[in-house]
Amino acid sequence: MTLALTIGTEYYLALSALLFTIGAGGLLVRRNPLIMFMCIELMLNAANLAFVSFGKEMGDLGGQLSVLFVLVVAAAEVVIGLAIVVAVMRRRPKASIDEVSVLRG
Amino acid sequence: MEAVTFFIAALIAVAGACGVVFLKNPVHAALSLVATLFGVAIHFINLEAYFLAVVQVIVYAGAIVILFLFVIMLLGVDRAESMETDPIIGQRQIALLATVGLLILGTLIGVAFSGDVTGIPPIEAQQSTFDGGLVIDNGSIDEGIPPQQNIKEIGRGLFSTRYVFALEITALLLTIGVVGAVVLTRRPKSALDPLPDEEPSAIMRNSEEELAETPSEIEETPTEETGKSDTENLSNEESEVIGE
Numbered sequence: 056m057t058l059a060l061t062i063g064t065e066y067y068l069a070l071s072a073l074l075f076t077i078g079a080g081g082l083l084v085r086r087n088p089l090i091m092f093m094c095i096e097l098m099l100n101a102a103n104l105a106f107v108s109f110g111k112e113m114g115d116l117g118g119q120l121s122v123l124f125v126l127v128v129a130a131a132e133v134v135i136g137l138a139i140v141v142a143v144m145r146r147r148p149k150a151s152i153d154e155v156s157v158l159r160g
Numbered sequence: 161m162e163a164v165t166f167f168i169a170a171l172i173a174v175a176g177a178c179g180v181v182f183l184k185n186p187v188h189a190a191l192s193l194v195a196t197l198f199g200v201a202i203h204f205i206n207l208e209a210y211f212l213a214v215v216q217v218i219v220y221a222g223a224i225v226i227l228f229l230f231v232i233m234l235l236g237v238d239r240a241e242s243m244e245t246d247p248i249i250g251q252r253q254i255a256l257l258a259t260v261g262l263l264i265l266g267t268l269i270g271v272a273f274s275g276d277v278t279g280i281p282p283i284e285a286q287q288s289t290f291d292g293g294l295v296i297d298n299g300s301i302d303e304g305i306p307p308q309q310n311i312k313e314i315g316r317g318l319f320s321t322r323y324v325f326a327l328e329i330t331a332l333l334l335t336i337g338v339v340g341a342v343v344l345t346r347r348p349k350s351a352l353d354p355l356p357d358e359e360p361s362a363i364m365r366n367s368e369e370e371l372a373e374t375p376s377e378i379e380e381t382p383t384e385e386t387g388k389s390d391t392e393n394l395s396n397e398e399s400e401v402i403g404e
Contacts (some may be wrong), residue, residue: 060163067203070170073263074177080259081181084252089232093180093193096224100200103216103294107209115318116176119209123318126219127330131337133224137231144235 067108075101088140088152099129119148165206173199190228197221211311 078097101123110118136151143155172195179192197220204213318327 061204062162062166066166067207070173072390073174074200076259076262077177077181079176079262080255081177083182083255083258087186089186089342090189093189093228096193096220097177097180097196100196101221103212104200104203105209107204107212110209110387111207116313119212119314120317120323122209122212123215123249123314124326124330126215127334130224131333133227134337134341135344137227138341141231141235142344 064108064112068105071101071105071108073101074098074104086151086153088144088155089137091152092136092140096129096133099125165202169199169202169206171199172196173203186232187229190225190232193228194221196285197225208310211314261332 075098078094081094081097082091085094089146102126106118106125107122108118110116110121147155176192176195176197176199178187182198183189183192197216201213201216201221204210204216205352
């Protein structure tokens with residue numbers, strides 16, 4: 056029965072929505088900056104999945120190309136974000152994002 | 161067969177995502193993130209985006225997560241996050257409620273299954289003149305194309321007139337990223353100003369020990385050259401090694 060089931064775009068979109076919601080919820084709940092970055096990665100991955108599934112639905116390569124650009128932006132964002140985290144956590148080693156309420160070293 | 165693959169990969173991805181959110185140790189969360197990324201890579205293969213699946217594993221799991229782990233180990237923040245001190249009163253409860261509300265609100269999912277959001281049905285999309293705005297010649301993904309063809313088409317698409325400007329902006333962005341990371345993590349030569357005594361986030365300091373710890377940190381920082389405690393010696397040696 057399961058073998059006869061064809062997986063359409065809507066299944067991928069539902070999974071993408073679920074992943075995005077989990078990521079957004081984690082971003083709200085967690086206070087560790089590193090885990091918050093990981094949740095951002097989750098949301099970007101959900102968006103990537105939606106891009107690729109739409110691209111297949113439309114028969115368009117643009118979805119996959121957009122994913123490449125999202126990938127680059129995610130990499131740059133992680134590099135800069137982690138550099139800021141390293142610079143801040145050197146002075147305030149408590150690993151909570153609320154320590155950074157004052158934006159100085 | 162595609163259905164079986166889909167559900168297994170979806171299970172892996174969702175379980176990993178839940179692990180990222182709910183595991184307390186950042187190292188475990190990073191490993192869960194790897195599971196999610198692999199699940200999404202399987203979905204990419206299912207969707208015939210072979211090149212992206214490989215890139216997903218190499219760039220995300222191989223580079224970004226490793227970077228996360230490096231920072232976790234470097235900072236020594238791999239201890240469990242204290243869940244009982246709420247920065248804002250009731251923040252976590254409100255956030256959980258909002259998340260559950262978002263899920264229930266899941267009109268996203270509902271609308272997706274109603275078929276409105278997916279636009280033109282696939283059969284019509286292939287027959288109609290809708291080209292998705294892509295300028296290149298054979299930019300469409302037909303069924304059953306071999307992986308080599310996928311890579312070739314992605315390369316051709318990236319350097320088509322539509323995307324080549326974005327590609328160059330991407331190169332600029334990566335350059336800014338490299339320079340920014342070096343500038344941000346460089347140790348300042350002069351000692352920084354002491355931290356302010358009264359911080360706005362004083363609500364979260366609920367225990368006496370934390371109140372006792374904070375002033376000592378402030379006093380240590382400006383007297384870097386006169387008072388030589390163990391940690392400062394260590395940091396000076398480190399900076400000398402880096403300077404050499």
